[in-house]
Amino acid sequence: MPQQALTEAVYYILLSLREPLHGYGIIQNVDELSHGRVKLAAGTLYGALNTLVEKGWIDALPENPLSRKKEYVITNAGTEILREEIARLSELVDNGKRLMEGK
Amino acid sequence: MIKRVYKFFFIWELDKEEAWINDMASHGYSLVSAGRLSFDFEETEPGQYKYKTLFLKGNYYSKKNMDFFSFLDDVGIKVTSYINYPGTCCVYTRAVAEDYPDGINIYSDIDSKITYEWTKLWYMLFCAVVITLGGLLNLAVAMNRSSVWPLNFGTALVCFGLAIVCTIQFIMSIVKIRKFKKERAIHE
Incomplete structure (x- = not known):
């Protein structure tokens, strides 16, 4: 079954978690990656992170004694999903360009 | 120094209450505690904090809510005060304005906004x-012409008036949900 499209928030969260990050780090990273276009709100991020952990696409890392902020990182399953999404997005862009620009 | 202000807001006036609290903060009075009839403010730099009020399902101390508050704390949004109501709670949060210059936004996706609106809708229906x-x-x-029937009659009128307001809020939530659903059909 083809993978369903990811939401923009989930796409950017997965992309941000190639390295372990805590909540505020994810918000800042998504803001930076999207040049300020995608503003991830805290409640939305909280819901998305819980769902992604349940799905096994990201892992919640054991708490760091130096920082009580919980960190997350992408899993192999999450990386695979991200690759499939990038392929899906490329197809969308390629088809758009081909038809709109006559390429 | 703590400044106490006596003011009353109905539970459905949370947005109006939030605007007032933010206005106080912009004048250098930052909320530290909220009650049903009074609000305590500390003197701070004008505009030092941004506030966001939340209407959440369940008691403030429920595990689900405590986990959520712990996450909010991680992203720099602190719970300042709360009021428990039967089956729900109003939570007052704040963040340093430098970290959230555009104000605190809790939900940025349509599904979360719809879920939040459903919480308000069911509570308004319950109240009505x-x-x-x-x-x-x-x-x-x-x-039945009780000895204090004018008092009972007056109370009944007040109750019906409040029930009408709750019903209006309920309808407004339905309209908002429908608007969000229409938007979701074409946008994420």
């Missing part, structure tokens, strides 16, 4: 039903 029953009970007592 309970208040209407209270009104009917008072009306029944007044009709």
